[in-house]
Amino acid sequence: MGMVGGGEGAFIGAIHRIAANIDGEIELVCGAFSSSADRSKVSGKALYLPANRVYNNYRDMMQNEKALPEEQRMQFVAIVTPNYLHFPIAKAALEAGFHVLSDKPATFNLQEALDLRRLVDQTGLLYGLTYTYTGYPLIKEAKARIADGELGNIRKVVVEYPQGWLADRQEDQHNKQAAWRLDPKQAGISSCMGDIGVHAANLAEYVSGLKITEICADLTTFVEDRDLDDDGSILLRFEGGAKGILFSSQISIGDENALHIRIYGDKGSLEWHQQEPNTLWLKWGDKPTEMLRTGGDYLGVMATLATRTPMGHPEGYLEAFANIYAAFSGQIRARANGQQFDLQTADCPGINEAVRGMAFIELAVTASASDKKWHTFKQH
Amino acid sequence: MGMVGGGEGAFIGAIHRIAANIDGEIELVCGAFSSSADRSKVSGKALYLPANRVYNNYRDMMQNEKALPEEQRMQFVAIVTPNYLHFPIAKAALEAGFHVLSDKPATFNLQEALDLRRLVDQTGLLYGLTYTYTGYPLIKEAKARIADGELGNIRKVVVEYPQGWLADRQEDQHNKQAAWRLDPKQAGISSCMGDIGVHAANLAEYVSGLKITEICADLTTFVEDRDLDDDGSILLRFEGGAKGILFSSQISIGDENALHIRIYGDKGSLEWHQQEPNTLWLKWGDKPTEMLRTGGDYLGVMATLATRTPMGHPEGYLEAFANIYAAFSGQIRARANGQQFDLQTADCPGINEAVRGMAFIELAVTASASDKKWHTFKQH
Amino acid sequence: MGMVGGGEGAFIGAIHRIAANIDGEIELVCGAFSSSADRSKVSGKALYLPANRVYNNYRDMMQNEKALPEEQRMQFVAIVTPNYLHFPIAKAALEAGFHVLSDKPATFNLQEALDLRRLVDQTGLLYGLTYTYTGYPLIKEAKARIADGELGNIRKVVVEYPQGWLADRQEDQHNKQAAWRLDPKQAGISSCMGDIGVHAANLAEYVSGLKITEICADLTTFVEDRDLDDDGSILLRFEGGAKGILFSSQISIGDENALHIRIYGDKGSLEWHQQEPNTLWLKWGDKPTEMLRTGGDYLGVMATLATRTPMGHPEGYLEAFANIYAAFSGQIRARANGQQFDLQTADCPGINEAVRGMAFIELAVTASASDKKWHTFKQH
Amino acid sequence: MGMVGGGEGAFIGAIHRIAANIDGEIELVCGAFSSSADRSKVSGKALYLPANRVYNNYRDMMQNEKALPEEQRMQFVAIVTPNYLHFPIAKAALEAGFHVLSDKPATFNLQEALDLRRLVDQTGLLYGLTYTYTGYPLIKEAKARIADGELGNIRKVVVEYPQGWLADRQEDQHNKQAAWRLDPKQAGISSCMGDIGVHAANLAEYVSGLKITEICADLTTFVEDRDLDDDGSILLRFEGGAKGILFSSQISIGDENALHIRIYGDKGSLEWHQQEPNTLWLKWGDKPTEMLRTGGDYLGVMATLATRTPMGHPEGYLEAFANIYAAFSGQIRARANGQQFDLQTADCPGINEAVRGMAFIELAVTASASDKKWHTFKQH
Structure with missing residues (x-):
């Protein structure tokens, strides 16, 4: 490359x-x-x-x-x-x-x-x-379980992505990462939604298998003299009647990279935290909560293929990232060999997710500025 | 009594x-x-x-x-x-x-x-x-820390209260608790907000010391043939410019009584979960997160007075409840003796919280039914 | 009384x-x-x-x-x-x-x-x-699961009880609780084993249903000028071939009352922490770990009878203690009424546990002082 | 290579x-x-x-x-x-x-x-x-804190390494990893101590900076028809008077790769779990427990140099392993360039740890078979 x-x-x-x-x-x-x-x-x-x-x-x-x-x-x-x-x-x-x-x-x-x-x-x-974050084995497991109907019809999706690193004016302190993310000429119309909210929205759709159809947004710039949002709270509505909340922030002091998703169906629920990515919780009404772990024999094929180490040998962010690279390079290899993409190779975010992400960012900013409650998330 | x-x-x-x-x-x-x-x-x-x-x-x-x-x-x-x-x-x-x-x-x-x-x-x-929930020692500590300015100006309040016990039609299954809570003649205009959302709103105001000034609400009845809401997501605005989210639900399968509050200021943050009530997290930007524990010598007077056992001997819901009773009976005793209420005795929710709670419930229902985004939470 | x-x-x-x-x-x-x-x-x-x-x-x-x-x-x-x-x-x-x-x-x-x-x-x-600690609902559940054979034959018991409050000379600082516990005239021949190690040993036997048959002990007095042990590590052997470890300490700075038990069988394992007493972990080889919670419908009769609040409303130390009182007063009532003890009433530590506890303390001190490795825990 | x-x-x-x-x-x-x-x-x-x-x-x-x-x-x-x-x-x-x-x-x-x-x-x-495991950033931080005297004189070291994967006869089920580890001709005189106990002993010495001087061991073969131990409990004594416990097992069903170390000094204590390697707990007697996290600004140079991602982007086993490779290849480069090893490069286990590990394994087996309580861990 x-x-x-x-x-x-x-x-x-x-x-x-x-x-x-x-x-x-x-x-x-x-x-x-x-x-x-x-x-x-x-x-x-x-x-x-x-x-x-x-x-x-x-x-x-x-x-x-x-x-x-x-x-x-x-x-x-x-x-x-x-x-x-x-x-x-x-x-x-x-x-x-x-x-x-x-x-x-x-x-x-x-x-x-x-x-x-x-x-x-x-x-x-x-x-x-x-x-x-779609590269984590247990995110793939979560997606598979929902697709298989284990949680029943999805009712609620609560996705959060709080960070605290921009809670003060890092952009004035030679923090190059902060500086460009808060500069509208380099970052675009949003900081918080553009940098991390978009991950949260994508993860919600990826795992639930449902598209967001409407949002109601309240973005904020808490730190003074900033041109872009550093925090946002969004109510979500999904196809099929599910509802949700997206909370994303760059001013949540002490939160590191706390992406967290909970999905509730009418048969069961699941929960996953990016900072402890090797645990997936399945929650049920009538039996004990189950703790699924990366590498478990009981996991499905997508999670298993995305895993490099045995249970208890924690995998992290770099391995999730490597899974995106592996899928994409697998696509190139398949293309070169005239082959179809297999399941693992196909599982790579692409141009449709790209368009959807940009549409989400723009809609969040528009909706936040509006007195109207609900704004349609159009298919582009 | x-x-x-x-x-x-x-x-x-x-x-x-x-x-x-x-x-x-x-x-x-x-x-x-x-x-x-x-x-x-x-x-x-x-x-x-x-x-x-x-x-x-x-x-x-x-x-x-x-x-x-x-x-x-x-x-x-x-x-x-x-x-x-x-x-x-x-x-x-x-x-x-x-x-x-x-x-x-x-x-x-x-x-x-x-x-x-x-x-x-x-x-x-x-x-x-x-x-x-205001009776828990570490909730009192949280309130005191914020009142003392340790977290700086409050920017964000995220309060959740998901339960899962009404995710199916318990009201048809001889569950008396479910039946009256979902009956508009006995419960009022709301189930989820009336039974637990109101706790969450009260806790947010109690700990932050800030009043909610506006809300934007989306309540839902997920289980069919119910007259009242069993879930709700609400965006909050507080006096002083803080914002917030209130998520409350009775259909979050596998969640027990998962009241959880996070408050973010411009100097630090805190986090508390009702199901592990003896731990309070204080989060900072430039030093390690601190884990405060019920009974710790480093806690303030209100938390200490509200505690009956030494550190590591977990106190729970009943002791928090007893603290409400202790404060109220202390008021009666003080009144009988012609004394002023001391700090501990005064710390008991009263008629103003009563009015505010009912106003919150009605506003949540009204706001949810409205196309207008923001609804003012009037002082009554 | x-x-x-x-x-x-x-x-x-x-x-x-x-x-x-x-x-x-x-x-x-x-x-x-x-x-x-x-x-x-x-x-x-x-x-x-x-x-x-x-x-x-x-x-x-x-x-x-x-x-x-x-x-x-x-x-x-x-x-x-x-x-x-x-x-x-x-x-x-x-x-x-x-x-x-x-x-x-x-x-x-x-x-x-x-x-x-x-x-x-x-x-x-x-x-x-x-x-x-035998009064906690989930300890009763743990005992019941093992008695029912769910974990298979027990192989290993690891019980810990570290505290940190005597890590320095509290006995010189007007700490009455410390003073008598470290005074051989008031406490007996052991501080750490006598005060808390004996709880750990009792819990191990209560939950596992197995008697300790041999021990190998290493007790220590870490803080200078103390007459009694403030720490101890003990290897255990149980009837039926199970083995174990007992770790108890009063000098483990930052540990509060960290009683913790793990029991491993040939079919499954369990784990319980006193500081989060409403969670019991069941661990299996071929399926996800299960998190059992106080108040769960799936719990057995003994745990259910020992519980006062619904799931998610945490019970603690005082309620566990109250269960001992309830059982004992139930015995008195049954006796007065000429009735047999029912299951719940019978489940109260009594004179045999008293003798066994004192024998354990004396054996731990003797074994620690000895060059001989294993010392028989006699039935008295 | x-x-x-x-x-x-x-x-x-x-x-x-x-x-x-x-x-x-x-x-x-x-x-x-x-x-x-x-x-x-x-x-x-x-x-x-x-x-x-x-x-x-x-x-x-x-x-x-x-x-x-x-x-x-x-x-x-x-x-x-x-x-x-x-x-x-x-x-x-x-x-x-x-x-x-x-x-x-x-x-x-x-x-x-x-x-x-x-x-x-x-x-x-x-x-x-x-x-x-010595490659983890927070293990390096733990070592540095102790070397700097933050915990004071070390009193107790509790190290555990339970796994459950050999709780039944995996060696008969085409599990190649199991087969050779349980074959005395390929593995040596120990399975549990040779494969994982030796890691635990090394970690205890690496972090504490203290050498083990005496041990008292009880190794067991729980699964029938095995030639080698699959579990062991060892009491430890260290130079300077510290004591300890080493618990290592391959039959702890449901435990994955649960290496866990706690070190108690007379000023403070620390705790680290391999399965959540990005958190290090520092515990104090008079102030709240602190949660240190990989990538924190407050960490020392050795931890920082061993870290590849920002806080909250979890690193895992592979990155720890890569740190060993990085140090070793740094040594080769330095040698080739005629340079001294810098701190980071020097921090690689070598031939002395090799000898010490083999001595530990042999001593554990010998001590376990003996009626004598304490066995000297000789310097070779």
């Missing part, structure tokens, strides 16, 4: 590289790691890349890689830049004939996401999106 | 009696335990009451007790009936000159609560309300 | 009174609350006792109560003094014809316990011992 | 490869993956190795690699075979001039470990041992 962004000091670039490395199936062969050509070179060298595969910018990268013999050139581009660059880079990559695996949110705004989908459709190339 | 309601088979009557017994300061001297005179007699006998102090109905009780010499007659009435009887009994007691300690919600509707307040004011008698 | 000891400032006296009060079935009618006649009077008055039923010492109490008409006099004596007084008081009570409910450990040494058993046998009176 | 063992179907080989891959600093260049040359070839191909670097056996591997130009040949050998092969392979590697990173236990018996140490000393080559 080739990488755009993710040079030294960038958090998510290193994460992507580890995720790509874990299974020994993906090789980083080139990159344009920074908007500064010099810093790109330093990063490329630290990654043991030959100098001629470390590019000054993503345009050079697309052009030069395209010119290489097929067996040498990168097979896909991983995009790990701030949001506003996602679309132009993805566009350039697709136009140059490369598959794209992008960090979320997919683009800067909904319009770009719709344009991107058109481009993906036109080129027939593969597009993946790193909704990391 | 004398008791109205709470005969054999009633859940909450036995709870009240244990709460009254615990400290050996309150004696049950009479009662009208059932709408059936026969059942009242059986219950009274089982409670070792003399036959002449076991009454056929609450009217007889008020009349006869009033006629007894002062040192013999009951000093207050504990009301533990279904909601629709709270007001008439309280009214009869106050008019007969007895203090009243009532189960919640205070009355059948807001109008009755306002009438009750007028009566309490007129008679000058004491009125207490068993918002049990 | 009458009480000996437990005047103002005594921890365990207040606990016993609450436990006796909870169910409204037991009335405190007299007491000798302190070795100081004056303090006894003050305590008695605070407890609303008539002056003539507050005695200067336990001998007066036995004599005077015995002289009262049967329907007036106390029915049993609760002993809540330091250890060295347990036997003489119990002896006096039995000889005066009163049943005895004693705090643990039963006596000052094994010889006294054997003498006590002889006396109980001779008088035919009832004797109960407050091994409080 | 080159790998010996770890072909398809082997659990630990895949783990080692992931651990080596994660940071993109180590390349697998050759291997002898199985005792079957055919299976070695299949595994090598699946790992994208060129056919000429996939060897039929480890002897061929050493010989051929040695013959390659220095810049091409492997730099170290990772040994991931059953125990009985560790020594001969390590010996062959060292004699051929290659550094060695070995799975634990280091050798088949103590004599081999002593021979191995002699060889390491003679060759001056590097030797590392994968005591994985």
Whole structure:
């Protein structure tokens, strides 16, 4: 693969590289790691890349890689830049004939996401999106249990994603991660919903198998002199009559990365916390709550395939991330071999989730600003 | 004390009696335990009451007790009936000159609560309300920490109260507790909000020290053929700019009595779960989360006074309930002795909380039925 | 009941009174609350006792109560003094014809316990011992599950009871509770094993249904200038081939009252923590761990009978203690009525547990001092 | 690196490869993956190795690699075979001039470990041992806190390592992992102590900074017809007067990989569970327990250097394992560059831990068979 962004000091670039490395199936062969050509070179060298595969910018990268013999050139581009660059880079990559695996949110705004989908459709190339949390084995188990009807009809979905790291003005304290996420020119129209609320919405839909149909939102900017929201509470309505709550925050002091989902059906319920990802709770009305654990013999095929270690040897965020990479690289391999995607390979967030995510962010901002209670989440 | 309601088979009557017994300061001297005179007699006998102090109905009780010499007659009435009887009994007691300690919600509707307040004011008698959860030591600690400014300005309050016991039609299965709570003639206009949402709202205001000023509500009746809500999600706004979420449900299968509150300030946060009531979490941005425990030397005076056992000897719901009884009986004793209430005695939910609770229930129902987003929570 | 000891400032006296009060079935009618006649009077008055039923010492109490008409006099004596007084008081009570409910450990040494058993046998009176932790509903469930064979043959029992409150010289800091427990003249030959290790040993035998047959012990006095052990680690062997570990400590800083038991069979395992007493874990090899909760419909009769509140309304230490009182007073009532004990009433620690506890303490001290590895736990 | 063992179907080989891959600093260049040359070839191909670097056996591997130009040949050998092969392979590697990173236990018996140490000393080559659990960030924090004196003088160490996977005869059910671990010819004289007890002993010494000086052991074979122990309880004594307990088991049904350590000092205590490795508890006598979390700003340098993700993005077993690989490969790099090891690089278990581990296993078996209580843990 080739990488755009993710040079030294960038958090998510290193994460992507580890995720790509874990299974020994993906090789980083080139990159344009920074908007500064010099810093790109330093990063490329630290990654043991030959100098001629470390590019000054993503345009050079697309052009030069395209010119290489097929067996040498990168097979896909991983995009790990701030949001506003996602679309132009993805566009350039697709136009140059490369598959794209992008960090979320997919683009800067909904319009770009719709344009991107058109481009993906036109080129027939593969597009993946790193909704990391769908990569956890027990999230796959939760999804499977609901799909199998074990919980009955779903009534309520409560999804939370509180973080506390932006509870004060980190953006003034040389915190690069904070600075761009709170800058409307780089992040888009939302900080909290754009950065993490979108994960929560995606997870709710992924696990429940239900689409959100209406929302009622109240976003807030608690820290003064910020242009974007740092907190939000949203009431949800789903197809089929289920209801829900989405609570996402960047000012919840002491909360780390506390993504948490509870889904209640008319036969049973489930609960999962990202910070203890190897436990899934199944709750019943007439028998004891069950604690399912990653690696358990009693888990389904999707969870089992997504697991690398035996029970009790905790897997974490990097392994979940690696599962997204594994699925996406599996798609590329299948495509190259003219094969259908198998279940595991197919289970990778793609362009539809990309569009839906951007639509969610825009709707949340619109709905919050409105006196109208309910706002329809349109299918785009 | 004398008791109205709470005969054999009633859940909450036995709870009240244990709460009254615990400290050996309150004696049950009479009662009208059932709408059936026969059942009242059986219950009274089982409670070792003399036959002449076991009454056929609450009217007889008020009349006869009033006629007894002062040192013999009951000093207050504990009301533990279904909601629709709270007001008439309280009214009869106050008019007969007895203090009243009532189960919640205070009355059948807001109008009755306002009438009750007028009566309490007129008679000058004491009125207490068993918002049990305010009786927990660590809830008192949480309130004190916030009042002392330890968390800074409060930004967000997330309070939940999911239960699962009404996820199916228990009301058809000889479950008396379920039947009256879901009957609009006995319970009032709400089941979920009236029975437990009102606890959550009270707890949010009690701990944060902030009043709710606006709400946006979405109540639901998930189980078919029910007249009242069995679930609700509410967005909250508080004075001072704090925001919040209230999630309350009776259809959350596998959740027992999962009252849970998180309050986020600009300096720190706290978290407390009713099912593990002896732990209070204080969360900070720049140092480790602290786990405070009931009985700890480092706790404040209100928590310490509310505690009966040393650290590690878990206290529970009955002790919290007993703290309400202890405060209320302390008020009666202070009043009898012409003393001011001390801090501990004063800390008992009363008529203002009664009115506020009924107003909350009515507002939640109104707001849920409305297309308008925000509804003002008026001071009554 | 009458009480000996437990005047103002005594921890365990207040606990016993609450436990006796909870169910409204037991009335405190007299007491000798302190070795100081004056303090006894003050305590008695605070407890609303008539002056003539507050005695200067336990001998007066036995004599005077015995002289009262049967329907007036106390029915049993609760002993809540330091250890060295347990036997003489119990002896006096039995000889005066009163049943005895004693705090643990039963006596000052094994010889006294054997003498006590002889006396109980001779008088035919009832004797109960407050091994409080056997009163928890889920401990009764655990015992029942093992007795029913659900875990198969028991292989391993791991019981722990660490506390941290004696990690420094509390005995020098006006801590009365610490002072007598560390004084060989008042406590006996052991502090840690005598005060809490004996609870752990009893719980292991109660839940597993197996008797300890051999031990290998290493007791320690960590805090300088102490005469008695403040920590101990013991290897256990049980009848039937099970093995075990008992870890008990008073110097485990930050541990409160962390009694914890795990029992492993060849079909399944269980785990229970006293500090979260409303959860019992059942662990299996081939299916998810189950979380049983106090009040669950799926629990057996003994757990259900020992429970006062619905699921999710946490019960604690005082309710467990009250279950011991309820069983013992049930025995007295049954005896008075010429009835057999029912299951619930019979489930009260008695004279055999008293003897066994004292034998355990002495054996632990002996074994620890010995170079020999294994020491037989004789049946006395 | 080159790998010996770890072909398809082997659990630990895949783990080692992931651990080596994660940071993109180590390349697998050759291997002898199985005792079957055919299976070695299949595994090598699946790992994208060129056919000429996939060897039929480890002897061929050493010989051929040695013959390659220095810049091409492997730099170290990772040994991931059953125990009985560790020594001969390590010996062959060292004699051929290659550094060695070995799975634990280091050798088949103590004599081999002593021979191995002699060889390491003679060759001056590097030797590392994968005591994985020392790789966790919070274990490094725990060690640092104790070394800094925060807990004061250490009094007690309680370390547990229960697993349940061998509670029945897995060795008869085509479970290859079970079969060799229970075969004295492949595993050595112990199963439970050799496979996991040795981890627990190492962790106790690593974190406490204290050496075990005496033990009293009771090992058991619970499952019939087994030649080796599947459970053990050991009393420990440490230099400086600390005492301890080691509980390790393979028959603890429902326990996964429940390594758990508690260390009590005279100023404070700590607690860590491998299954939730991102939390470290610090417990104090006079202030609330603190919950430290991986990635916290308040952690020391060693923990921080060992962490790859921000707080709340859980790291797990594979990352801990990768930290061992990172330290060992850092040693090779430093050696190659003529540099001293820095703190992070130096923090890798080595030949002394190898010898000590084998001595522990032999002593545990000897002590268990003896009637003598205490057995000295000699320095070898």
